[in-house]
Amino acid sequence: MPEAPDLYVIREYLEPRLVGRSITNAAERKPLVLRNMTGEKFTDDIVGRSISAINRKGKLLLLRLDDQRCLVISPMLTGGLRYCSPSDRMEATTILTFDLDDGHQLRYFDQRRMGQVYYLHPDHLGEIVRLENQGPDVLDEPLELEEFKLALKPFRGEVKGILTRGQAVSGIGNAYADEILFEAGLFPFRKKSKLTSTELSRLHSAVYSVPREAVTVLQEKVGDSIHKKVRNFLKVHRNGGKPCPRCGTRISAIKANRRETNFCRTCQPGTMFD
Numbered sequence: 001m002p003e004a005p006d007l008y009v010i011r012e013y014l015e016p017r018l019v020g021r022s023i024t025n026a027a028e029r030k031p032l033v034l035r036n037m038t039g040e041k042f043t044d045d046i047v048g049r050s051i052s053a054i055n056r057k058g059k060l061l062l063l064r065l066d067d068q069r070c071l072v073i074s075p076m077l078t079g080g081l082r083y084c085s086p087s088d089r090m091e092a093t094t095i096l097t098f099d100l101d102d103g104h105q106l107r108y109f110d111q112r113r114m115g116q117v118y119y120l121h122p123d124h125l126g127e128i129v130r131l132e133n134q135g136p137d138v139l140d141e142p143l144e145l146e147e148f149k150l151a152l153k154p155f156r157g158e159v160k161g162i163l164t165r166g167q168a169v170s171g172i173g174n175a176y177a178d179e180i181l182f183e184a185g186l187f188p189f190r191k192k193s194k195l196t197s198t199e200l201s202r203l204h205s206a207v208y209s210v211p212r213e214a215v216t217v218l219q220e221k222v223g224d225s226i227h228k229k230v231r232n233f234l235k236v237h238r239n240g241g242k243p244c245p246r247c248g249t250r251i252s253a254i255k256a257n258r259r260e261t262n263f264c265r266t267c268q269p270g271t272m273f274d
């Protein structure tokens with residue numbers, strides 16, 4: 001899933017390439033992903049519009065088009081963007097294509113069609129719950145420790161779930177939640193209510209440092225391959241069975257809540273009953 005650091009770098013790459021370009025043709029190759037909220041025929045309505053801005057909020061990208069239109073892209077687990085030539089091989093997972101007036105093409109692909117692309121008038125942005133119902137972005141100016149504690153306050157349950165839900169802080173998914181908890185030395189299934197003040201402070205510092213450091217690495221590694229998820233520099237996520245980079249213990253992999261969680265039992269001690 002693209003998370004805040006991935007989308008930060010994708011946005012940065014696309015901005016100079018998309019802003020000012022106009023859309024000369026668009027196609028919806030597969031149904032179920034596009035949510036057209038305009039009442040107009042999508043492929044007719046979008047042609048001729050130009051892209052005036054590209055923004056990011058948490059795990060979503062927002063393209064502003066001229067004359068009162070927006071595209072909101074929520075890639076969820078398996079979606080992504082490709083910037084290429086229209087003659088490049090069309091992958092079977094391609095859902096939407098947009099031809100640009102400089103001869104490039106922007107494609108939205110999604111293996112499992114779990115993501116959504118909304119096409120709408122900006123007045124209706126408030127209807128996209130996933131966009132509105134987000135906490136302050138993890139890559140924005142960090143909250144102070146006390147503000148961070150307040151932001152966490154309404155949420156109960158396991159600390160990893162609170163991080164990925166996006167309401168206390170937005171932009172963190174499964175991968176960066178694992179990395180943040182490793183950095184903070186916290187057991188991922190630890191109940192938030194049980195965190196000591198020192199642990200909260202370690203969590204606060206990791207929540208902001210880990211995604212920022214990731215942006216710096218991704219800016220080096222992603223290049224033109226914005227369609228590829230670069231994750232090979234992560235310390236624990238997807239590294240189950242490999243030695244912990246800090247202590248050498250084998251990294252654990254637990255499947256819970258339909259996703260895998262990776263952590264080090266030595267560096268992040270705890271049990272399900274804590």
Ligand SMILES: [Zn+2]
Binds near residue numbers: 264
């Ligand atoms: Zn360790």
